[in-house]
Amino acid sequence: MLSKYPLFFVFLFLVFGKSPAQQLPSRQFTTADGLPNNAIRSLLLDSRGILWIGTENGISKLENGLFQNFYESDGLAFNSCWAISEDKNQHLWFGSYGGGVTFFDGKEFRKIQETDSLADNRIRHFYPYQDFMLVGTEDGISLIDTETLKVTTIASSINNTDLNYTTGFWEESGKLYYSTYRSGSYEIFWENEIPKTRKINDWLPIYAIFQQGDSLLLSDKGSLKAISKEDFLEGKKPEISFGQSIFWDQVPGISGENYLLAAGLFSKDGGIFELNEAGLLDQTARFGVDSKFIQAGALDKERGLLFLGSLDKGLYQVRIDQTVIYEDFGGKEVRGITGKEELLALLHTGGLEIRNTKTGKITETLAPEFKKVQESYFSQFPQKIPKHLDGFFELDPTIPAQEMEFYELHLQQDGFWINTNLGIYHLSLEGKIKTYLPVHCFSMGFTPDGKLIETNPYAGVRIYDNPEEFSFTYFHPDEANTPLQISKVAHSSSKTFLASVFHGFYHWDGQQFTAYRKAGIWDEEKFKTLHVMENGNLLVGTEFGELYRIEVEPAFKELKKWDKDELQGTSILALESYGESIIAVTEKGIHLLQGDKNSFRDEEQGFFQKVFLSAKRIGDDLYLGSTKGFYRISLPDFVKSQTQSIRLGITEFKVNHIPLNPDDFEWFIFQPKKLQLEADQNTLYIRFKPTGPIESGKLRYKYRLKSDAEWTEFFNEPVMELPYLPWGIYQLEVEVWDYHSGDMSRVNLLEFEIKKPFYLKAWFIALLFLGMAGLFTMIYRIRSSQFKAKTSMNQRLTEIKLEALRSQMNPHFTFNAINSIQYYILKNDTNQALNYLGMFSALIRITLDQSSKTQISLAEELDYLRKYIEVENMRMDHRVDWQIEGNAIDKAEEIFISPMLIQPLVENVFVHAFPGDYPSPKLRIRYDLGEKNSLICTVEDNGIGISNTPKPNHESKGTRLIREKLMLLPGNTEDSLMVETGNWGTKVRMRIYL
Template sequence: MEIKSQCLSERALISMRAFIKKLAFLSFLFWCVSISGNSQQVPSYNYTTVDGLPNNAIRSLFVDSRGIVWIGTENGLSKFENGRFKNFFETDGLAFNSCWAIAEDKNGNLWFGSYGGGVSVFDGKKFRVFTQKDGLADNRIRHFYPYEDKMLIGTEDGVSVADLQTFQITSIPSTIRGNDLNYTAGFFEYENKIFYSTYRSGSFELRLKGGSYEAVKVNDWLPIYSFFTKENQLFLSDKGSIQQLSIDQFLKGEKPTQSFGQSIVWGHLNGVNQEDYLIAASLFSKDGGVFLLDKGQMKDVGEWLGVDSKFILAGAVNQKRKMLYLGSQDKGLYQIRLDDVITYNSFEEREVKGIAGDGDILAILSQDGLQIQKKEGSFAEVYSKDFKKVQSEFYQKFPHKIPKHLDGFFELDPAIPAEEIEYYELHKEGESWWVNTNVGIFEMSLEGRIRTYLPVHAYSIGFTPDGLLLETNPYAGVRIYSNPGNFEYTYFEPELSNTPLQIAKVVKGDQRTYLASVFHGLYHWDGQSFFSYKNEGLWKESKFKTMHSLGNGILLLGTEFGDLYQVQVHPKFEILKKWPKEDLLGSSILFIEEYKGVIFIGTELGLHILEEGELRFWSEEKGVFNRIFKTAKRIEDKLYVGLDEGYYIINLPELIAKEYPPIELVITDLKINGKAIDQENFRWFAYQNSRLNLGAEENSLSIRFQPKANLSNGRLRYHYRIKPGAEWTEFSEDALIELPYLPAGSYQLEVQVQDLFSGKITSNQLLRFDIARPYYLQWWFFLLMAVLLSGIFFVIYKVRLNQIRSESSLKQRIVEIKLEALQSQMNPHFIFNAINSIQYYILKKETKQALSYLGKFSKLIRSTLDQSSQALITLEDEINYLRQYIEVENIRMDNRVKWSIEGDALERKQDLKIPPMIIQPLVENVFNHAFSVDHPNPELLVQYEILSKNQILCTVKDNGEGIKAKKGSSHQSKGMEMIREKLSLLPGYTEQSVEFVSSKKGTEVRVIIFCG
């Protein structure tokens, strides 16, 4: 009993809180309904097969923990998210196309019950099907109920219990009766016990503890189509009514004693303010629909919610988004806003021309006249015929008071019939309504009685700060009426430079009245005179369409081309801020209103909200702003927006107080090179991997994404970049990113989503991915190519080196052959000269000298034979050879020649190698040609000097007569020719390798010889 008392006290507290919320909601609802006899409703939208539903007959609805709406129809299951449908059928793994029940278990799996095919369990990736073969009592599913670690399954005949871990299904035999009157009507819990009811077999307690399950009957009451509990009360749906009794009474077997309502109620929904919605559909009559349960009564709210179907079988509420979903048997799905932000009054589909009033009274001007609504519920109508009657009577009774067009009045046609009266504006000034039309200006009492008529045609009127009527003529100036009833006024002619012309809007301020012109800029009236801001040089802007006063000398003005200005006009003029038309969606500013510092701007595309520098945009969406704005007026904390058909009422505190969490994006579709990736990478329709590794050929991506939460408040725009620090793309409303032919590298796809409704921008790191380099840019390919090229280069090098070596060997051999040939030519020449010398001694009969000469000659011949077969000899051998030769030749000259061999090369004579017998012909020429017989002191100098590492200079110098001085100077020794030829075969030879300098004082021959 203590536990029960405590539960009751907690329930009482919860009930009190719920009652307060409910009372506030119902007060708002019934006030809205009571102020007008016209059709009034919250924003709603009806989705059908035209919008993507698989079937218009909806049997079940469910909002899961992810905010996704699931719709079970008689032919297919549908997922509804972000305004889009995705349908599932048997071909997608569903057990059966009909779906009569939906639930979610504690593990987040979804259970879909078909009528004839069993159960389908969806884990976010795939469906698993369970039928009677798996233990179900019946394949026709009516209800699910998550209970502890089980899922209770109510079928057409019996109850089954599914284990959430093993998915093992066990049916309770005592619940199966083998007839169609035993279908499960639902489950409920009370005092830690679980109960269920059937259509015509009674109600039972389910005992699920222990190894076996059983059902124990607690009440025989029938029929029960459905039921719901509220606090400690049980409401049973009967045919045509609801039976009510306490749960304790019911469990004792007692029968209901209270009855109310109509139709057959199939479900109960808790609204966002704890209000109770009942959904109903009769079998044979049209008395169903959606109802509000209040004080034991079912109030039909179908018109208020915009639901015209009388056969509602399913419903669900998204508490977070404050959205109600209703499924009909004949007209598809209804989506209804329950956030108290906006309501719609059809106003008999009349076009609203003007709105005025205060917290106690409201006046709506339409093409049919003026309707006055009081808060307590009464209303009055002033029709066009009433205005026409007053106008006609005035023209009949007071023809002398009719103003003339020539007097500066805008032309008025008194013959216009009532149905052609054009209404321009509605004003509330003091205790009067003022309406300006094309047949005149009318003043009425707050109850709607016409007090004053002015036969003046004016598009725009207004009032001075002291309450005087101000009438504008587009082309002929302004009149301020001190006594409209007597037609007394002050006229300001158009010829005056500051007289306002072509006025579009008149606004009364605290100390001034402001006038905005379509062509001539801004004016004001200060009680004494008019002032033109353009003509006085303060502000050149000249084209305005609308204006609003914020007080304290601050105005908001909308230009003809869509710019918005905030200006300080008193005490000193200053442009405080400008919003260019690019900042506002829409080309025209239709109205401007303000509430507690928040500015509301209406354009043809929706409502802009400016708050503390933040710009929000409430755009046209399903059920909201799908009509044309005509006028607007803030009255206390509500903004009334007149439309081409009816008007909206916007609850400004609710709108301003709405919270806007950051928007998280998920990838719903990913294609690589045009091919969708494996669905195993997705769960709950979102891509699960945060990083993607792609091959070099996989360089074109197509990425579709969407908000994770189920959003539909307004427009979302996106832009992205693929690397940090890169430029952002332009904003787009398309949630698709195409990335074709990306180069190799690492990428980080970042998407910013701009929620125009909240004015906030949220960044999302959507995907990281790497595209591998092509194989020809991989490090291993560079290494392989380096090795391959090195190998090719090495092979080419070796082949070429061998070729060069072969060519060099061949050339060397040719040189050697030529040298040998030359040497073979030089040896006979030398022998020829030596024999001549021996012959000379013999002829002179100098036998001793001939023998001595012959001995030296034989040594010389031996040295010549040794050197003639060698390509190179040491410088020492060459000098020794020359010494032997000079001695032989000098004997022939009677040893008169003084000779010497010297030079710095002699220090390295054993290291340096030169070709043999190069200098010998030059020495031979000296002995043969340089000295005459009577030369007094012949001298010969052979000098070796090192020029470089591979070159030595050999100088042969004598003090003879010189080559040119000798007779027959044209003679050139054959030996000299052989020297040149031999030197030309050696490296480094040029024409300057052998030089002759000859004079009367002697001859000098310089020879540059290659040395090794």
């Protein structure tokens, strides 16, 4: 800790250091990226990881690379925001210069102004203290209760002058202090619960005040004043002055660094300065910041980011964790990189630069020197110049130094090897050219024992056993296994491997080449990059972006393949490894492959120059050369697991295209709860976002609505449109692929229920059932009534027809009976005529009685038939032997049939069956009970039969009437009346359904 006297000696020798050539990756945000204004007055990284930016024309919220702006129209007291703070309740306070304070609790903005007893509407500083938010204004101090928002202004802090504005608060030994611009510094204390002030020091001016251990740093006009806290509290004046510009803010670094931010009022001497034991070091250029007016800063320690707000050029984001360091290298292309401990060599467009990383010494061998060696060789040894016809790639010795092309840089134990369009050069570790080969070579390499391998795209390969003497072994392209069109050469401890653009993979085992395609080992044919891992495995990248990990000893084996859709970009530019971690460089960025994990790094991790030309791991550092400078990457930190806790929040929610109530959101996030939606509220629009400090640009999403549903395909935009969902309970899950870390995580985003439509609810179904039952009953009754009416009508029609038939049958019988009476009269048999007439009259009475009935008992039918047969047999002198029998006669009283059914059949027997001289006529009538509740009546005679009658094909009227009558009775068909006849007589069988 600095005490009174050591402080003097420390700051007496402080000097401004120069910015080194290396830079930390930085990114600039302006109004073009979404900022409301480029003049930034205040910054705050809140407890949620959200960066709040106060500008001269609005407030902006930066979360995961996206800006959201707020203005007076959104509820701010005033657009110009000069101070931002967060209280212990995690609520935010925005101080405007001219409109007072804006309080934000996550749901709404509330204004606190002079009308609420605020000292002044021009806010300079906030300071959270116990249950209060201290507000330093242009003139005076106010305390605002963080729970009730009650404002208390310290009367003694008001001087009614613009020179009294607050420049800072600080605490020491449990006491609270503040300083002003030109009114001195004060202690705030409470007396009888009333806040008061007392002056402790008259020193002025003070633009800002910072604590540094036991000391205070006072920002003066164009310098910093240093004094111990003890001396300052005793009212003493600072005696140490250093630095330049006006310092406005103090920001810590991730490892305890102390950064001071400066912006001059009338001069461009500000920037970012690091205060350490060595002095006050200007870091503006190293941080990649081109503004000299930096007034606000905020540290995101978790992500290793420092945010800097400028008054003229917007916001800067600097990655200060030093995992990635960039050097613009004078804007030169870095074509090749190699080195070892304490030695770094960079091949660029102008030649070779060799750095001693321990001493800082830099040695350069530039193009003119290379050209000079080439010219000297061609001048001194023209006879040694190889010819194109001899299988050497064409070389143009007239190319000037400024048009030299440097292809590759290799490090061997005795020095560097460089192949160019003017030949191959061998240099010492100090950069002196030792050997020159007049050979044009695009790709070269070395055998495990250090022999140079020179490749010609079309004319084979040479292995040099003595390059200085131009001694080599040539492998002609006509030989089956000679490598052609080689893109990369690398070697292990026992073999040299060659990757071809068109002809597949080769290796040299010290004796011969082996072509993998021709040997049937591996059919892949187009390769671009090659790297040998420490364990002997090979990494091979194809022309079209596929990556293989293979082993070749003891036998070839393909260990793993990454398809092109697993790697960002279309081609693999370079391959390196660090232990088991594989580094694949593409035109989009850098893939880190660790087992099954596939993570990706790009500009979000500081790689803004992504046109990579070279890559080389040297110890624990990875160097990447680009078209503008190079990167140095600390691999222990770079390959460290980057697992992030992914949280998602809904930022926009529409149901049937209508936004939800803003009260359902807090801190711009929909608060999780189970939604109950009506059946017709089934079209949802959901926009969500990752919350907290994560690399949101490297997230992909897919979702499912139920645990047993299928996942959707991955998508980039965090928006879901869910139209016309059926009723049911939904658990909306989102699976997030973070390809920054290579991890997959699952988030339960929302649970909601869409109610059943009313027509599927129990009460409606019950009501519908009752309604349908009532309707059915009503229809049934109506139809039943209609059926009964129709049946009654049909029955009446049937009865009318039956009566009509009976009316036809009765006259027919009467006619026959009168003929019989007439017969007796003509015989002058008076007694017989009278007797017959008596029996006939009785029979007529029965006939008339039964004709009016629809049904009679079988007993009545039998009685009627007996009387009828007696009448008819009397007419035939009782010659007919007749008999009525059958098993139905016993139940004659219980059986009911239609009347006058059998009588016509019996009548036919007496009229047609027995001529006058027919011998022994017989008539048999049977009534038997049949199946299906039927009565079978059989009338059989032994007469002449129908075939012997004058009209054999004629059906008697009586038979026809019976058939018609049977058809009118239910259940009867044409087959209900069957007639059989022959020389033996006639048999009529009738089935009557009861």
